[in-house]
Amino acid sequence: xxxxSPADAPAAVALRERSDIxxxxxxxxxxxxxxxSAWEVAYAELxxxxxxxARLQGTLSSGSDRLLAALELRDxxxxxxxxxxxxxxxxxxxxxxxxxxxxxxxQVQILFAKAAQASAWFDPELLAIPLATVxxxxxxxxxxxxxxxxxxxxYRQQEHVLDDKGEHLLSLSSRFSSAPYDAxxxxxxxxxxxxxxxxxxxxxATLTYGQYRALLATNRSQADRAAAFTAFHETxxxxxxxxAALYNAILQRDWFYAQARGYQTMLEAALHGNNxxxxxxxxxxxxxKAGAAPLQRYHRLRRRVLGLDTYHTxxxxxxxxxxxxxxxxxxxxxxxxxxxxxxGVEYQKQMREILAGRCVDVYENKGKRSGAYSAxxxxxxxxxxxxxxxxxxxxxxxxxxxxxxxxxxxxxxHQPFVYASYTIFVxxxxxxxxxxLFLRFMLERTTDPRQRIVLLxxxxxxxxxxxxxxxxxxxxxxxxxxxxxxxKPITADVLGDIYFGLLKGYSGEAIDYDQQxxxxxxxxxxxxxxxxxxxxxxxxxxxxxxxxxxxxxAPESERPAAVQRYLSLLRAGGSxxxxxxxxxxxxxxxxxxxxxxxxxxxxxxxxxxxxxxxxL
Ligand SMILES: [Zn+2]
Numbered sequence: 001x002x003x004x005s006p007a008d009a010p011a012a013v014a015l016r017e018r019s020d021i022x023x024x025x026x027x028x029x030x031x032x033x034x035x036x037s038a039w040e041v042a043y044a045e046l047x048x049x050x051x052x053x054a055r056l057q058g059t060l061s062s063g064s065d066r067l068l069a070a071l072e073l074r075d076x077x078x079x080x081x082x083x084x085x086x087x088x089x090x091x092x093x094x095x096x097x098x099x100x101x102x103x104x105x106x107q108v109q110i111l112f113a114k115a116a117q118a119s120a121w122f123d124p125e126l127l128a129i130p131l132a133t134v135x136x137x138x139x140x141x142x143x144x145x146x147x148x149x150x151x152x153x154x155y156r157q158q159e160h161v162l163d164d165k166g167e168h169l170l171s172l173s174s175r176f177s178s179a180p181y182d183a184x185x186x187x188x189x190x191x192x193x194x195x196x197x198x199x200x201x202x203x204x205a206t207l208t209y210g211q212y213r214a215l216l217a218t219n220r221s222q223a224d225r226a227a228a229f230t231a232f233h234e235t236x237x238x239x240x241x242x243x244a245a246l247y248n249a250i251l252q253r254d255w256f257y258a259q260a261r262g263y264q265t266m267l268e269a270a271l272h273g274n275n276x277x278x279x280x281x282x283x284x285x286x287x288x289k290a291g292a293a294p295l296q297r298y299h300r301l302r303r304r305v306l307g308l309d310t311y312h313t314x315x316x317x318x319x320x321x322x323x324x325x326x327x328x329x330x331x332x333x334x335x336x337x338x339x340x341x342x343x344g345v346e347y348q349k350q351m352r353e354i355l356a357g358r359c360v361d362v363y364e365n366k367g368k369r370s371g372a373y374s375a376x377x378x379x380x381x382x383x384x385x386x387x388x389x390x391x392x393x394x395x396x397x398x399x400x401x402x403x404x405x406x407x408x409x410x411x412x413x414h415q416p417f418v419y420a421s422y423t424i425f426v427x428x429x430x431x432x433x434x435x436x437l438f439l440r441f442m443l444e445r446t447t448d449p450r451q452r453i454v455l456l457x458x459x460x461x462x463x464x465x466x467x468x469x470x471x472x473x474x475x476x477x478x479x480x481x482x483x484x485x486x487x488k489p490i491t492a493d494v495l496g497d498i499y500f501g502l503l504k505g506y507s508g509e510a511i512d513y514d515q516q517x518x519x520x521x522x523x524x525x526x527x528x529x530x531x532x533x534x535x536x537x538x539x540x541x542x543x544x545x546x547x548x549x550x551x552x553x554a555p556e557s558e559r560p561a562a563v564q565r566y567l568s569l570l571r572a573g574g575s576x577x578x579x580x581x582x583x584x585x586x587x588x589x590x591x592x593x594x595x596x597x598x599x600x601x602x603x604x605x606x607x608x609x610x611x612x613x614x615x616l
Pocket of ligand 1: 404428431
């Protein structure tokens, strides 16, 4: 076993050329454009439409038909943009060594910059018209009424926009507002000296973050893991005061903007765009903290199964058992639609169509982009890029991306272009629900206790990583932001105390703590790059757990209605604020019960894991 390869790395096989892969496993982009010359024609049309839009400046106040004309042209530009961008971008991802295609992709980016300039007049010109006037127009035209939510939401967002002088002043600050993040990125990556050490087992290791993670997930010697943990954290401890100063700069910057725009708190400012009440985050944090018992039970179970006298944070990634099970793509193709049987025959049929329709780019080839995604192209089926390698992780990635793709299919089929895309706040609901249904399917057909343990650990680690850890991070952000709002100092000691306190609050007595965990906050890129963002992973997870509970609920008579509510959520795309859409799907993130649905899910999974281990 190669200790330093990622935990989910495929066996080292020589990479194939794309041309050596059967067409059946490659996407067919002809539904976007048949060839590059058709793309060129569309590119030229898009360019022309962008100029046409610029010429509409100054017309909006003339009446409702002028506003409608501008909104419709904006939709035409949007739809063309999707096709022109994705054709170049998806072709590029097939083989990123191709410079000609890369040049075409960049050509689209340049055109997009032009489009942004050519349409910059639109929002201010619309907002200069009184809302009451625009609402009269919306009432008077069925075609214009389609845009009601988009238009009214623009006015709502206007609440915290300053006058011209204020906005100009704020815009001048943009040149230096990214400085603390840039400095963090340089300190934690470009300038970071990854430690090289000889582990107690005698193996030498250089610990980049990726290699450190891989070591914790594969190295069965606790002494090795402990040594790696110490060496890795020392690199951050060496600059602890610098990290604290940079994070303080991020907090002070955001407090400056929040106050300048008239928000009470930074959380309120962060949630205003999606119209989310701040109580959602408070509820999430409070209920998760109160529901830490199954997490602690899982840690204690791991300690026992792994036969460890002491159990540390660096012991939490090692698999409980190893199996060498392969999941060939052609087999999984049948399992996936069967796994979503609770969502109905029509849903299964649509999923089969995607899987059979050459929308999936399955295998890795020379030059292909890594990772996985689902690309929504309005007017075409969703295209999925995978790097499928027959592992369990690859199957769950497919199930995850399939959830995104089905969301796209249903939203596109039921929404006009303006509402066809959805926000991150709902995006991870169908992807996580799709994974949960797949897990359920696999558990039902698996009798081998070792395989059950692997499946259950996969699911539990998913909840720990995308739910508990993210809520703990959100909790950290809340506490740090509040100190700044109260005018209190932010130092390395203060941040270390918050983080260490949270770690103990969530994991209780189940972990033997190392003083070095105090510094872990310093490494988390989201804290510096996208403050108050990670909570959305957790709210999506909670929403999906609550929906799943309703769909699989007893009594059976209530299930069809729950399925319909869920499908309505997918069909709704971005036609309303995410909280409203979720409420219609039967999910209220302001209620304790919604968050408790994840706690219950984890509790059941840990019980199932205990049973499977018992049987071994
Ligand atoms: Zn996703």
